[in-house]
Amino acid sequence: MPDSWPRPSVPSLPGSGSVPSLFDTTTGRLRPAAPEGDLARLYVCGITPYDATHIGHANTYLAFDTLQRVWLDAGLDVRYAQNITDVDDPLLERANATGVDWRALADSQVALFRADMAALRLLPPHDYVAVTEVVDEIAEAVGTLKDRGLAYAVPTADSAGDDLYFDIAAAERATTWLVGSTTQFDHGQLLTLSAEHGGDPDRAGKHDPLDPLLWRAERAGEPAWDSVVGRGRPGWHIECSVIALDRLGADFTVQGGGADLAFPHHDLSAGHAAALSGRPLAGLYSHAGLIAYQGEKMSKSLGNLVLVSQLREQGVPAAGIRLALLAHRYRDEWEWTEQGLDDALARLDAWRGIRENPAGLRALDVLTAVRERLADDLDTPGALSEIDRAAASGVDDPDLVRSLADALLGIDLR
Known part of the structure; x- marks a missing residue:
């Protein structure tokens, strides 16, 4: 597991505060962010390390740093897990475009992110997990879904193997989860968001346009690992399901992240987790708002980023x-x-x-x-x-x- 960053001291205060209420994306209303016992469990999706750390990143992690501080002040213990998506299409595309080895690019950006988080005095995760460290565990989970009839193969023209997709309809029959149930979006919005955020609704051979990729068979020039489901690499959503279930267990207190992760990432991660564990992924879904700059949403694709490291250098x-x-x-x-x-x-x-x-x-x-x-x-x-x-x-x-x-x-x- 990679190092996170040094933990800042948190002064003790007289008395104690209250467990906070948060806006729950699932219900569209405020709900207590309260654990069943004295341990609050939090998962916040980490960066894809190719352009860190912009103000939008900082805003998201600061939101859930504040949540942890309020929990601690209320006398709760906290267990916090965060992933690093250190192998994914955007990272590989940036590495190819810049002529940098994808591993070196990821390592450099993770180091920069850690330095920014330490400077901002954010409480570090107890479990800071890179996807490349848990490929075997993710592949085994994909194999379990396939064995249960909740995943299916889609042939590829540019690989010797098949891609594996999550069967949403089968998962809905087998669990209490329904696609889109962690959001307030209608089906048309789900299709639009899927196309905008890493999905492939028009992929031939899929049972449903929203069915997400679980395992990508090896392509020439791309990183790949041998596994129980063939040589390839994980899909996006399944990585967080597996890491969260392993580090926090099912039905943890809060799933957090930026608003752009509500669908498809958090919703489909919840579907994978329900199919694997038989229980909900999280009790409450909370999302930080997106920040604009110069009239446009701040995003890597637009390049209108305000970087924490640059502000600090200034x-x-x-x-x-x-x-x-x-x-x-x-x-x-x-x-x-x-x-x-x-x-x-x-x-x-x-x-x-x-x-x-x-x-x-x-x-x-x-x-x-x-x-x-x-x-x-x-x-x-x-x-x-x-x-x-x-x-x-x-x-x-x-x-x-x-x-x-x-x-x-x-x-x-x-």
């Missing part, structure tokens, strides 16, 4: 980047601007200048207010406003406000 403090993101609720869509970053840096200066004032706000009241805001669907803009008030008026205990800013928002004011 001397922007990581705490300022973090505050610029926290100024927006995690699931909102918004546009990154220089003014927004300037406002965050001004806020950081004001917070660092917080003063003792016995006639000002009580720090314990500030803590209570921040906890209440964060328990309400991770309302970070509201939490920031509570600390703004403390910085403006002064407080009876500045050290407590500094500690709560660190523990709950990850902002080190030292």
Whole structure:
């Protein structure tokens, strides 16, 4: 397993907060993000390492870093797993286009991502798993699905083997999962999203246009592994199903990621997991909003990326980047601007200048207010406003406000 990154310290605070409610993509409403016991289990889909780390990435991982901090403050233990999709079509295409070995490209971008996450003081995953490390386990899972009649072969013209696809209709008959059931999208939207996000709805030989690839038979010039289902490499969705089930178990507390993963990735990962385990993948599905830049959604395909590493190289403090993101609720869509970053840096200066004032706000009241805001669907803009008030008026205990800013928002004011 690759190293994640160093874990920042999290100060202890007096009392305890509440388990938060989150917007659940499955139901379209707020629900408590509460585990059955004292262990909250979180899976957040990791990067495909060919162009890391842009502000959209940072926004997603910061959202679920905030969730972990609120859970910890509520007295829960947390188990967090994240994958690295270090073999996939976009990575191979970038490597070919730039003349770089795909393994070297992945390694360099993972190293950059880790450095950015450490600088931003995000809590690292307990299980940080590269797909290339668990190819055998994924292939065995594909073999299980095939043996159960939930996968089928599609012949290929450019390979000696067959591709293997997940049979959605068979899985729906065998489980309680239904395609699209973790989202609010209709069937037409599912088809559109499949075509836009790595699916191949027009592939000849498929039983259903939405059926996803489980195993890609070896093609010339592509990486491949020998396995129980033939020589090839994993499909996209099955990798997260297998890693999550192995590291967290079924029906874990929250499946998180960017809004662009709701379908097909999270929904079909849930279908694979249900077919393998007989249980739901997760209890709640939570998604961070997408960020625009210069009038367009920030994306690798458009190339309109604001990179954390470039901002850091320009001397922007990581705490300022973090505050610029926290100024927006995690699931909102918004546009990154220089003014927004300037406002965050001004806020950081004001917070660092917080003063003792016995006639000002009580720090314990500030803590209570921040906890209440964060328990309400991770309302970070509201939490920031509570600390703004403390910085403006002064407080009876500045050290407590500094500690709560660190523990709950990850902002080190030292």
